[in-house]
Amino acid sequence: MGYSGGKTARQLESDTDEQVIDKMMRNFQAVFGANLPKPESYVNTRWSHDPYTQGSYSYYKTGSSQADRNALAEPVTNRLFFAGEATSLRHPATTHGAYLSGLREAENIKKIFC
Numbered sequence: 470m471g472y473s474g475g476k477t478a479r480q481l482e483s484d485t486d487e488q489v490i491d492k493m494m495r496n497f498q499a500v501f502g503a504n505l506p507k508p509e510s511y512v513n514t515r516w517s518h519d520p521y522t523q524g525s526y527s528y529y530k531t532g533s534s535q536a537d538r539n540a541l542a543e544p545v546t547n548r549l550f551f552a553g554e555a556t557s558l559r560h561p562a563t564t565h566g567a568y569l570s571g572l573r574e575a576e577n578i579k580k581i582f583c
């Protein structure tokens with residue numbers, strides 16, 4: 470598995486699958502040697518073109534703060550509740566942050582309705 474970010478990721482997303490594989494193979498062969506075989510199959514994500522992720526998980530933009538994560542987690546009239554990694558202060562950008570935020574909101578719902 471290989472990750473890329475920033476400008477390189479955007480460039481790779483505009484390449485064909487074959488071009489991406491060629492570039493990745495050159496990097497992997499520099500590490501593992503020229504005899505490394507080509508992959509038999511592959512999945513090439515193009516996350517910045519996915520309208521629901523727009524390329525990434527949450528991050529602190531310049532000028533943002535933990536208050537923004539708290540704002541995202543604010544319920545609406547105690548009827549609509551928000552979980553997800555972006556609402557996690559302690560573990561943003563992680564699967565466990567997303568999971569724990571779900572438990573947090575379940576507890577909040579329980580307090581209100583049970």
Ligand SMILES: Cc1cc2nc3c(=O)[nH]c(=O)nc-3n(C[C@H](O)[C@H](O)[C@H](O)COP(=O)(O)OP(=O)(O)OC[C@H]3O[C@@H](n4cnc5c(N)ncnc54)[C@H](O)[C@@H]3O)c2cc1C
Pocket residue numbers: 472521522525526552553554555561562563564565567
């Ligand atoms: C490349 C990459 C590597 C990662 N590696 C790790 C790792 O090693 N360890 C780790 O802990 N975490 C890792 N993460 C982070 C982890 O995947 C996320 O933090 C986690 O999936 C967030 O879960 P979530 O439920 O908050 O959001 P998501 O998993 O993003 O779920 C949100 C869902 O809402 C849907 N959605 C969005 N908008 C709408 C809409 N308007 N209507 C309907 N549906 C909508 C989306 O399609 C998506 O299915 C990685 C993430 C990436 C991108």
